Amino acid sequence: MQVTFLGTSSGVPTRSRNVSGVALRLPQRSELWLFDCGEGTQHQFLRSELRVSQLRRIFVTHMHGDHVFGLPGLLASLGLAGTCKGIDLYGPDRLRDYIEGVLHTSSTRIGYPVRHHRVHRAAEGGTVLLDDADLSVRCAPLTHRVPAYAYRVDQKPRAGRFDVERARALGIPPGPIYADLKQGRTVTLEDGRIIRGASLCGPSRPGASVVYCTDTVFCEAAVRLAEGADLLIHESTFSHAEADLAYQRQHSTSTMAAQTALEAGVRQLALTHLSPRYVPGNPIGPDDLLAEARAIFANTLLARDFLSITVVPEEPEAATVPTP
Known part of the structure; x- marks a missing residue:
């Protein structure tokens, strides 16, 4: 699995960071999945090496504009291209009304099916949201000002190495x-x-796992969902010094993200959704947020637009045969 960040800013875009969007490329099935779709996401696709024609599923965390304003435009463009076979759209209950309302009032018609999936029951009940031969998806409720959900994608165990x-x-x-x-x-x-x-074939090998968690203040549901994941993508809207503001706005600080990663025992943490106030030259910059997180969870990186990460599962250690 390959993760590409298409937008890493919070609230509004900046010169170097677009608003939220993360693409998950699945080379083994020539598919692309998208998590959130802030304004300008389709432009970010054009600037990347990703093929939007491979887009099959879109997962939305919540209904704030910096996560959904790019969605109607992207769906409309897919319709104009005439090559889309259909999109599965997952998200909060109000997502369908939003999409259908925008398409209707703008007289936009798309010539492919959009299948809507409400996720609140799977999130609240801890049930699997999506399951097929290769992958499974689960979700969990987050703590934010509006209903919000985190998603976890697990690749199923792969066949052992062929001799x-x-x-x-x-x-x-x-x-x-x-x-x-x-x-x-x-x-x-x-x-x-x-x-x-x-x-x-040797013993089966574990699959990779990715968790996408935004927007939320620190919550135990996120820790449980991320347990043992290979990569946790977590919002880091504020610095530790602005924890009071983070609680007020129901967002995470760099240290909250790191604490989630530590308690969940993930292998790697990627910070995203940074407030535009943290730019180089200001009293607190992105590198300061990274340092704060690394003080708690060392294997942390700072996401930037168009950064790509290939997620490889940790291989089990080979068993040693005792010498007679």
């Missing part, structure tokens, strides 16, 4: 048959031998 040398030693000819064996399937060779793919 090519052993397959060759068995006289199995290279070709498409290797793909079946790599998936652990049982195949019958031309000479009648039956080969179990599982016997040529």
Whole structure:
């Protein structure tokens, strides 16, 4: 899985940061998923190497404008392109009314299906929001001024590493048959031998996991959702010095984000959704927020627009065989 930040500012765009948008590229299925769609997100797509034609699912955290104002324009552009096969749209209850209202009042017609999915029941009940052969998605309620939700994407365990040398030693000819064996399937060779793919593969390998958490003040629901994730993307609207303002506006400080990462035991934290007040030259800048977070959770990075991160799961340590 590859994460690309399309917008990392809070509230309003700046010269260097657009408002919220994070793309998740899934190369194994040639799909792109989008998390939030602030104003100008489709322009950010044009400036990136991402292919918006691969967009299949959009997940919205909440209904504040810096997270949804770009959505009607993006959906309209997909319609004009004429190549979209359909979009699954996930979010708060009011999201459907918003989209249909804007499209109706602007006389915009799109020639593809938009399937709406309300997420509050899955979030409140702790049930799986989406599940298929490769991936699962869960969500959790956050603590904000309006209903808001965090999302977690888990890649299911992958087949173990395929032992090519052993397959060759068995006289199995290279070709498409290797793909079946790599998936652990049982195949019958031309000479009648039956080969179990599982016997040529090592132990299954864990899949990657990504959590997207914004907007919220520190909350235990976010900690539970992010437990053990490979990457936690968490809002860091304010510095630690402005914790009172963060509580007032129901946003997180850099230290709240780091505390969430620490308690959840994630592997890496990415700070995003920075207030425009934190720019180089001001008394407190982005690097100061990063330093505050790293004092609590060392493996923290500061997201910037167009930063891409390839999320690779931690491989289990190979078992050692004791020497007789």
